[in-house]
Amino acid sequence: xxxxxxxxxxxxxxxxxxxxxxxxxxxxxxxxxxxxxxxxxxxxxxxxxxxxxxxxxxxxxxxxxxxxxxxxxxxxxxxxxxxxxxxxxxxxxxxxxxxxxxxxxxxxxxxxxxxxxxxxxxxxxxxxxxxxxxxxxxxxxxxxxxxxxxxxxxxxxxxxxxxxxxxxxxxxxxxxxxxxxxxxxxxxxxxxxxxxxxxxxxxxxxxxxxxxxxx
Amino acid sequence: xxxxxxxxxxxxxxxxxxxxxxxxxxxxxxxxxxxxxxxxxxxxxxxxxxxxxxxxxxxxxxxxxxxxxxxxxxxxxxxxxxxxxxxxxxxxxxxxxxxxxxxxxxxxxxxxxxxxxxxxxxxxxxxxxxxxxxxxxxxxxxxxxxxxxxxxxxxxxxxxxxxxxxxxxxxxxxxxxxxxxxxxxxxxxxxxxxxxxxxxxxxxxxxxxxxxxxxxxxxxxxxxxxxxxxxxxxxxxxxxxxxxxxxxxxxxxxxx
Numbered sequence: 490x491x492x493x494x495x496x497x498x499x500x501x502x503x504x505x506x507x508x509x510x511x512x513x514x515x516x517x518x519x520x521x522x523x524x525x526x527x528x529x530x531x532x533x534x535x536x537x538x539x540x541x542x543x544x545x546x547x548x549x550x551x552x553x554x555x556x557x558x559x560x561x562x563x564x565x566x567x568x569x570x571x572x573x574x575x576x577x578x579x580x581x582x583x584x585x586x587x588x589x590x591x592x593x594x595x596x597x598x599x600x601x602x603x604x605x606x607x608x609x610x611x612x613x614x615x616x617x618x619x620x621x622x623x624x625x626x627x628x629x630x631x632x633x634x635x636x637x638x639x640x641x642x643x644x645x646x647x648x649x650x651x652x653x654x655x656x657x658x659x660x661x662x663x664x665x666x667x668x669x670x671x672x673x674x675x676x677x678x679x680x681x682x683x684x685x686x687x688x689x690x691x692x693x694x695x696x697x698x699x700x701x702x703x704x
Numbered sequence: 705x706x707x708x709x710x711x712x713x714x715x716x717x718x719x720x721x722x723x724x725x726x727x728x729x730x731x732x733x734x735x736x737x738x739x740x741x742x743x744x745x746x747x748x749x750x751x752x753x754x755x756x757x758x759x760x761x762x763x764x765x766x767x768x769x770x771x772x773x774x775x776x777x778x779x780x781x782x783x784x785x786x787x788x789x790x791x792x793x794x795x796x797x798x799x800x801x802x803x804x805x806x807x808x809x810x811x812x813x814x815x816x817x818x819x820x821x822x823x824x825x826x827x828x829x830x831x832x833x834x835x836x837x838x839x840x841x842x843x844x845x846x847x848x849x850x851x852x853x854x855x856x857x858x859x860x861x862x863x864x865x866x867x868x869x870x871x872x873x874x875x876x877x878x879x880x881x882x883x884x885x886x887x888x889x890x891x892x893x894x895x896x897x898x899x900x901x902x903x904x905x906x907x908x909x910x911x912x913x914x915x916x917x918x919x920x921x922x923x924x925x926x927x928x929x930x931x932x933x934x935x936x937x938x939x940x941x942x943x944x945x946x947x948x949x950x951x952x953x954x955x956x957x958x959x960x
Contacts, residue, residue: 504800537797538825568803571825583822600899606706607925609827609871611902613707613749613955637707637955639780641750641802641827641871660706681781683802684742 491700492527493517496556496572498546507523509682509692523555523674528569531699532559536571540580540596540644543571544588553589555620560591565698567628573676574644581704582644589604592671594648599661604662609643616667616679619654628675628694629656629668638679640667646678707955708919708947709749709926710940712933713906714739716755718784719769723934725832725882726758726851733934735918736773740906744828746940749955750780752874752904752928754805756833756849757842758786767799774800782874784832788816790823805832805874808847811854811861814868821869828960831870835891836878843891850878862895866892873903880908884895884931892922904928912938912946919952 497519510517517533518525526532530613534556538544548555559566560576569575577588580596588596590673599608616629624630640658645665648654655675656668669676675695682689714721720732721739733739740751753773758765765786768777774781783796784805793804810817810831821829834850835843835858843858862873875895877888887908896903905918906928918924944954 504771504774504798505778505802508800509778510779512776537802537828539822542823542825582825607900607902609901610706611827611872612709612926623809641780643826643871680780680802683778689778 491530492528493531493533493696493698493699494526495519495535496526496552497521498543498552500549503535506533510696512689513577513693513696515696521550521552523551526552526555527559528689531565531567531695532556534566534568534572534575536569536573536575538571540571540574540582540588541584541586542585543575547575556576557589557591560589560674563672563674565616565695566675567695568676569682570642570678570680573678574646576669576674576676577646577648580644591674592648592653592669592676593650594646594653596644599665600646600663603663604661609641610660611641612639613637614640614658614660614679616656616658619657619666619668620651622655627655627670628698630692630694632687632690638677638681638684638687640679642678646676705953707749707953708924708955709904710943711750711752711926711928712739712743712748713752713754714928715930716753716769717757718793720878721934722756723882723931727876727878727881730882736769739896739934740773740777742747743940744777747905747944747955748779748928750782750784751777753784753801755846756910764950765796765915770796770801771799782830784830784874790820793820794829803830803872804826805811805830807832807834810865811845811847814864817865817868817870821871826869826871830872830874831862831865831872832874832876833862834876834878837888837891841890841894842892846878853877858891859894862899866899866901870901872901873899875903875905877926882931883908883940884910884917886910886924887918887924889917889922892918893926896923896925902926912943912950915943915947916950916952
């Protein structure tokens with residue numbers, strides 16, 4: 490059995506994630522222990538909370554470098570919502586804050602002036618492949634047109650490089666990046682653990698990624 | 705247009721789901737776990753789970769029950785009833801809640817909403833309003849399960865809490881709750897049409913036409929529904945199909 494660790498950094502809906510893995514017979518370990526996180530086959534950085542509270546939680550537990558090291562080694566990682574936003578370089582929720590800087594870019598607020606819908610976006614919305622990227626072999630494979638996912642957020646990814654944009658979503662008439670990817674590091678703005686069957690497919694694919702042999 | 709969320713609401717008393725009329729609990733309608741699972745499978749977009757006595761008797765929230773209810777549910781769950789500290793919120797999130805709905809404690813300690821939003825993010829904090837009509841286009845906020853009047857104006861209160869950082873408003877009309885006569889259109893519209901954050905209309909749904917009205921005219925971003933689902937008069941798939949025919953976008957259910 491491959492080991493999957495859900496990183497507990499003080500904020501987050503850990504139970505919903507744990508049970509999504511349990512649905513596939515995987516007992517994910519919830520941990521704030523750097524050693525446990527280092528040796529896991531895959532980790533999830535979950536997310537409910539503000540950018541600043543999230544980084545503070547990681548820092549207090551001495552986990553910033555642990556997570557960055559895993560990313561450098563291209564070990565499978567799934568950031569969700571806030572956990573995905575933290576993968577970027579900077580966030581602007583309640584002031585400017587440094588992120589993990591694993592994927593270059595920023596986390597910025599939806600531009601209210603240009604939106605025809607309310608902010609936060611709360612609800613179900615479709616995720617499309619960004620530009621001409623293919624989802625084949627990725628954790629989004631097999632979702633295709635059925636990838637309607639649950640979002641709840643006011644801030645969005647603004648990755649610096651187009652190559653890190655993996656999925657996009659349209660809200661209020663504007664397209665934004667809803668999935669970022671760099672190798673085996675994924676970040677989803679939506680909550681797969683809360684997105685019914687479509688989200689569960691993503692979780693299942695992530696378990697496969699964790700189990701795949703790596704160099 | 706965005707997808708409108710259809711949200712079955714479970715009112716919990718002890719270990720049962722009950723159906724309140726005018727927020728007073730009348731009948732036991734089923735077991736929380738069974739109903740939650742049924743609604744999930746039928747294509748509910750979220751669930752609302754309200755312990756209707758936790759606040760009233762200063763009782764602690766039953767976190768174990770919530771944990772067992774949420775076990776096989778993979779959609780968002782908003783939990784309310786007796787939430788009065790940051791650790792209550794943390795505990796609720798740890799047993800499967802995604803958001804918390806706060807009424808009574810917030811009315812007495814508005815600054816709590818700000819602290820909660822800063823710690824958990826606005827998207828996690830739902831303002832729960834139970835309002836009663838006072839005439840002349842005014843509605844008063846009630847607390848403690850609809851029993852205590854507060855003198856607080858519902859529309860003013862909503863505006864104030866948005867500035868404090870709440871991310872969503874769950875708006876119950878005490879007058880319509882359990883009547884199946886339709887939502888309170890004026891109340892919902894007064895708050896939803898000016899609110900920059902989503903408003904979930906609740907209380908009074910009796911048929912699909914009521915939902916259409918509160919979405920199109922009331923500007924509700926989501927609708928809470930209980931009686932018509934609890935008594936299996938219709939199911940969520942049928943309601944969504946009906947709404948699609950009325951040119952309202954809803955998430956199709958792909959799980960079946």
